[in-house]
Amino acid sequence: MSKRPTFIAPPQELKRKAVNFKRGFSLKLEPEVMKKLEQVVEKATDNFTVEVADKLKQLRVAVNQMADGDTNTVHYMREIRSLSLDIKGMGGMFKYPLLTAFAKSLNDFVQGMHAPTEIQLDIIGAQIDALYVVMANRIQGGGGQTEQELLNVLHVATRKYKDA
Incomplete structure (x- = not known):
């Protein structure tokens, strides 16, 4: 025989600590608060661009090192996997789903x-x-169409040469 769960109401003290428990709170932001938020978003976007650019440079260096005959391929491949995964995650956060799609393709x-x-x-x-x-x-x-076609071509190439 199974017991029914018992629900325990939170103490009144927790309810009082909640933000504006009785009145709720307004989602309307004052103009100066909106301006500050916009500045934060703009700075985050700038940081995103710089960070992705740095990761792209690191990817290019890793590929060039291997193409030039550097035998430390395990290290470079680990770096490519890690960097592509980072870029994949960042793209979605900043409304760059195409960046995410290409990074996922590379990572896969x-x-x-x-x-x-x-x-x-x-x-x-x-x-x-x-x-x-x-x-x-x-x-x-x-x-656009061109980018989607390129993504499709890369998918075909990756499937064909994954185990080459």
Whole structure:
């Protein structure tokens, strides 16, 4: 036989501590508060752009090092996985779903990869180029037909050459 759950009402003291428990609170913001919030959002967006640009540079360095014959591929592939995952998460937060889509494509492609072939390096480079284009042109939203076609082509290439 199962017991019925017992619900315990919170103490009155907790209710009193709640924000404006009796009257509620207004969501209407004063103009000076709105201005401060807009400044915070603008600064966060600027920081986002700088941070993504830095991560893109790191991606490019990792690919170039491997293309130039550096044998520390395990390190570089780990770095590419980590950076692409970071960019993937950041894109969604700042209304760049296309950035997220390209970063996801890159991250999915390099999962489990330790020593990429030349063609795989080319595909990784193309995905990084796509990320650069999104940021350079500040393409928010899903992009247009061209961007979607490029994303589809990259998906085809990643499927074809994942295990090359």
